[in-house]
Amino acid sequence: MRAEAPPAGYSPRDYVPPPLADRAEPLAALALDAVGSCNIACRYCAESATQPRRRPMSEETLAAAWRLLFPDGRPRPGCSLHLGSGEPLLGLPLLRKLAALIERHGGSAAEGRPEVHLTTNGTLATPAVRDWLVASGWRVKISLDGPREIHDRWRIGRRGEGTWERVAAAVADLAARMPERFSVTAVLCRGADPVEVFAGIAGLGARRIELVPVAHDDPQVLPGRADVARYERFVAAYARRFAAGEELPVLIRFAGKVRRAMGFELQRVPCAAGRGFAGVAPDGALYPCFRFVGVDGFRLGSLAEGPDSEAAAAFRHGAGRPWEEREPCRDCWAAALCGGPCFAVAEMFGPGGSRPFALHCDYVRADARAAVRLVRRLSRRDPERLLAFVPELRRALDRLEV
Numbered sequence: 001m002r003a004e005a006p007p008a009g010y011s012p013r014d015y016v017p018p019p020l021a022d023r024a025e026p027l028a029a030l031a032l033d034a035v036g037s038c039n040i041a042c043r044y045c046a047e048s049a050t051q052p053r054r055r056p057m058s059e060e061t062l063a064a065a066w067r068l069l070f071p072d073g074r075p076r077p078g079c080s081l082h083l084g085s086g087e088p089l090l091g092l093p094l095l096r097k098l099a100a101l102i103e104r105h106g107g108s109a110a111e112g113r114p115e116v117h118l119t120t121n122g123t124l125a126t127p128a129v130r131d132w133l134v135a136s137g138w139r140v141k142i143s144l145d146g147p148r149e150i151h152d153r154w155r156i157g158r159r160g161e162g163t164w165e166r167v168a169a170a171v172a173d174l175a176a177r178m179p180e181r182f183s184v185t186a187v188l189c190r191g192a193d194p195v196e197v198f199a200g201i202a203g204l205g206a207r208r209i210e211l212v213p214v215a216h217d218d219p220q221v222l223p224g225r226a227d228v229a230r231y232e233r234f235v236a237a238y239a240r241r242f243a244a245g246e247e248l249p250v251l252i253r254f255a256g257k258v259r260r261a262m263g264f265e266l267q268r269v270p271c272a273a274g275r276g277f278a279g280v281a282p283d284g285a286l287y288p289c290f291r292f293v294g295v296d297g298f299r300l301g302s303l304a305e306g307p308d309s310e311a312a313a314a315f316r317h318g319a320g321r322p323w324e325e326r327e328p329c330r331d332c333w334a335a336a337l338c339g340g341p342c343f344a345v346a347e348m349f350g351p352g353g354s355r356p357f358a359l360h361c362d363y364v365r366a367d368a369r370a371a372v373r374l375v376r377r378l379s380r381r382d383p384e385r386l387l388a389f390v391p392e393l394r395r396a397l398d399r400l401e402v
């Protein structure tokens with residue numbers, strides 16, 4: 001069944017996000033396009049389909065990006081750096097420079113040491129690299145599409161060989177050694193059973209799992225109606241198992257919807273791209289986020305000249321507009337739980353006019369529907385269990401009890 005109508009008892013009027021200021025915000029996060037290329041050849045790669053080839057980033061550009069984020073050289077609390085376009089582990093020397101920069105200027109967590117988030121395909125995460133990642137304190141996400149037979153259908157090397165073996169070894173190791181800082185993202189393509197995907201990744205020990213529908217234009221790759229229906233059943237069953245008390249790995253996107261269904265973090269945009277978040281190209285050009293790097297029409301300034309406030313304002317009113325200024329989002333029952341479509345996916349794969357990519361909406365509403373039902377059910381029967389989704393509240397309550 002398609003998740004078009006809200007679940008019984010859900011009223012969008014009860015979920016009103018705070019207003020969104022229409023102004024440039026201080027930069028709090030940068031995505032660094034450290035290498036601009038990848039070492040494997042996933043059949044569904046969105047980057048290779050939408051972004052031009054880029055050269056690796058130089059040390060000088062890295063230093064200039066650091067100065068843009070921290071004009072006085074000293075980190076501020078709440079800032080972060082993201083390494084995820086291309087395959088960042090191809091640029092290990094530059095990553096080590098970044099680690100050294102943080103070591104030199106980053107201070108302690110309390111003093112504002114920036115968080116670093118690294119997304120990798122895992123194929124270059126050798127035991128030595130994994131030791132380095134564990135010691136780095138960085139957050140690491142590996143892309144793994146589930147068990148070998150699903151993963152190797154899509155995530156292949158340049159000669160068409162499977163990559164599961166190497167990636168699964170890295171997942172199992174990092175999941176065991178840094179469970180709180182580690183997660184796995186699986187891309188759901190046509191025919192992939194989310195039950196098998198989730199179980200395959202959980203079986204390697206991962207405690208945080210993100211399932212993401214593919215963004216593509218090939219019907220051979222895109223999930224069909226049967227796949228969406230399978231996902232709806234999967235997430236509904238996950239919610240029931242959670243409600244029954246089972247200890248399960250965190251299903252990251254669903255957990256976000258549960259937080260919002262509880263009233264936390266309601267948003268009018270899906271992310272801070274083009275507002276407090278920017279992507280830095282290897283040549284120093286600035287974009288709303290890493291998915292826009294090098295794409296014509298989305299340049300928002302450069303490290304040399306600084307952010308372009310006119311281009312940023314045009315982005316906020318165009319591709320980066322809030323959901324209440326989009327069709328069909330303004331009439332979507334799940335809008336406040338969704339936050340609106342990924343700007344990049346809407347622009348590159350949507351039907352035009354900044355309308356969302358409809359397939360992704362089906363997945364979002366499946367998560368939102370299951371989340372609303374879970375919150376309703378647990379708030380009646382076992383409200384304390386809901387605190388698993390808001391650990392900061394759990395910790396605050398624990399402190400009050402002491």
Ligand code: SF4
Pocket residue numbers: 323328329330332333334335336338339340341356360361362364365
């Ligand atoms: S992106 Fe899709 S699911 Fe999200 S608010 Fe818009 S229509 Fe609804």
Ligand code: SF4
Pocket residue numbers: 270271272273288289290291342343344345
């Ligand atoms: S626009 Fe999309 S890819 Fe870019 S930061 Fe936002 S959600 Fe992520």
